[in-house]
Amino acid sequence: KKRIIMFVVAATCISGAVTAKKVAPKLTFDAGKGLSGELTMPQGQQLKYTAYTKLYFVTQVEDSTYQYLNIFVPEGATQSSPIFMRTYVGGYMASEAGYPQAGDATGRALQEGYVVVIPGSRGRNSTVKRGKKTVYTGRAPKALLDLKAAVRYLRYFDKEISGDAEKIITDGTSAGGAMSALLGATGNNPAYEKYLVEMGAAPVRDDVFASVCFCPITDLEHADMAYEWLYGNTSSRQALANITAKQISAELSALFPVYVNSLTLHKPDGTPLTADNYLAYIKQLLIESAQFAKDAGADIPDSIGFRFSNEAGWMPPLNGGVMPSLPTKGNKMPAIQKKQVGEYITDLDMSKYLNYVSDVTALKGVPAFDSYMVGGAAASGENGEFGDASGSNANFTVFAASKTGKAIAENVKENVRLLNPMNFIGDDRSTVAQHWYIRHGARDRDTAFSVPINLAMKLQNAGKDVNFKLPWNRPHSGDYALNELFEWLNRLVK
Ligand code: DHB
Numbered sequence: 001k002k003r004i005i006m007f008v009v010a011a012t013c014i015s016g017a018v019t020a021k022k023v024a025p026k027l028t029f030d031a032g033k034g035l036s037g038e039l040t041m042p043q044g045q046q047l048k049y050t051a052y053t054k055l056y057f058v059t060q061v062e063d064s065t066y067q068y069l070n071i072f073v074p075e076g077a078t079q080s081s082p083i084f085m086r087t088y089v090g091g092y093m094a095s096e097a098g099y100p101q102a103g104d105a106t107g108r109a110l111q112e113g114y115v116v117v118i119p120g121s122r123g124r125n126s127t128v129k130r131g132k133k134t135v136y137t138g139r140a141p142k143a144l145l146d147l148k149a150a151v152r153y154l155r156y157f158d159k160e161i162s163g164d165a166e167k168i169i170t171d172g173t174s175a176g177g178a179m180s181a182l183l184g185a186t187g188n189n190p191a192y193e194k195y196l197v198e199m200g201a202a203p204v205r206d207d208v209f210a211s212v213c214f215c216p217i218t219d220l221e222h223a224d225m226a227y228e229w230l231y232g233n234t235s236s237r238q239a240l241a242n243i244t245a246k247q248i249s250a251e252l253s254a255l256f257p258v259y260v261n262s263l264t265l266h267k268p269d270g271t272p273l274t275a276d277n278y279l280a281y282i283k284q285l286l287i288e289s290a291q292f293a294k295d296a297g298a299d300i301p302d303s304i305g306f307r308f309s310n311e312a313g314w315m316p317p318l319n320g321g322v323m324p325s326l327p328t329k330g331n332k333m334p335a336i337q338k339k340q341v342g343e344y345i346t347d348l349d350m351s352k353y354l355n356y357v358s359d360v361t362a363l364k365g366v367p368a369f370d371s372y373m374v375g376g377a378a379a380s381g382e383n384g385e386f387g388d389a390s391g392s393n394a395n396f397t398v399f400a401a402s403k404t405g406k407a408i409a410e411n412v413k414e415n416v417r418l419l420n421p422m423n424f425i426g427d428d429r430s431t432v433a434q435h436w437y438i439r440h441g442a443r444d445r446d447t448a449f450s451v452p453i454n455l456a457m458k459l460q461n462a463g464k465d466v467n468f469k470l471p472w473n474r475p476h477s478g479d480y481a482l483n484e485l486f487e488w489l490n491r492l493v494k
Pocket residue numbers: 089090091092173174175176217381446447
């Protein structure tokens with residue numbers, strides 16, 4: 001009896017497979033299949049929308065839990081409304097397509113009349129069962145490929161879906177901020193094409209209009225050196241009992257100047273940004289951030305290194321004292337002429353400030369990203385991100401390779417390259433987004449300040465419209481100061 005049942009099951013499977021082969025799967029969107037929904041905002045306002053959910057954005061679905069998107073069309077949206085695409089990727093992990101949230105940028109986007117899109121994407125932890133085998137489906141660069149396929153889907157069905165696919169704004173935080181930066185930097189780049197074809201992504205462009213990046217954890221292969229260069233002299237690093245860790249920190253730190261000089265960046269005033277003036281530039285950005293907050297009523301303590309204009313001998317400077325760093329449309333400078341003695345921040349002791357940042361939230365270990373002891377418990381999430389479908393961990397930096405004596409495999413090198421937006425800005429095969437909104441909190445220590453600064457500078461040097469700040473007192477977080485974000489966006493799209 002058992003045998004007969006097994007035969008029937010097997011026969012059904014085979015015939016199922018045959019039918020699936022005959023009918024090539026197609027991407028679909030049915031405008032008649034929307035469902036009404038509602039989101040209650042914090043002030044009680046009820047936002048009505050039409051939801052289109054579980055729209056698969058590739059024809060060759062490998063992981064049906066993640067490879068689809070949800071669309072939310074607010075009342076009053078038209079074909080020319082902007083599209084706000086929010087990825088909830090965090091920690092380079094998989095992210096399931098969800099619903100708009102009253103407390104974040106998706107709720108606000110709906111309220112502003114934007115069409116909201118929430119795509120799912122595979123990630124370093126997503127798996128499927130193939131027979132008895134567990135297969136990891138989302139190691140680098142799969143999350144990005146899914147998100148690019150989502151952009152293509154929106155453009156493929158642009159006429160059918162409300163909103164304008166030429167006004168796609170991407171938004172994400174942390175690893176999601178990195179994904180948003182990648183979507184902005186890698187538009188239409190042929191390096192991703194063969195993978196997208198294999199997946200059955202729509203055969204259309206995948207560039208976007210604007211990229212919103214909160215604390216992007218990116219430029220991973222240079223993040224360790226940047227981290228030790230910035231934090232290597234802090235008390236907690238100097239107090240490391242582990243001599244090897246201390247030594248590694250110093251070795252990594254020594255690599256940063258060569259890297260940052262190789263970027264040949266320029267500050268907004270046109271002068272070169274180099275290893276020699278880099279710390280002074282970070283200081284300038286932090287002073288501006290604190291000054292802006294102070295003007296808005298924040299209490300900036302001198303215990304964390306700030307000096308004020310009430311110190312003996314201080315004279316109000318003729319030009320107002322505070323040098324603008326990135327004078328873009330969105331960066332409002334304080335009304336400096338009106339200030340009284342005592343209201344200017346005149347200096348910042350960087351050593352004190354960096355100790356403060358590393359005291360409020362303990363620093364990451366050494367190295368912060370590419371643990372070269374990947375076999376052990378010390379493997380980082382990033383080691384997993386660059387591992388393979390068997391669930392392995394992999395090193396991804398030249399430094400780690402020098403320590404292990406094992407070269408980085410060519411395919412890993414290529415995945416690392418494909419996951420770094422820095423490689424695609426200034427590449428004329430990329431259509432880089434024209435507009436960028438980049439934020440990294442002034443007390444965020446998940447990656448060094450130089451990571452978002454280099455990203456912002458490279459974009460600005462490439463002629464892009466960049467709105468960049470290190471917002472005062474912000475830890476590692478995203479979707480804050482939404483008035484500021486949507487004032488900036490509305491000027492661009494409305
Ligand atoms: C995230 C945070 C990290 O510190 C990191 O290394 C990678 C990702 C995150 O919050 O997404």
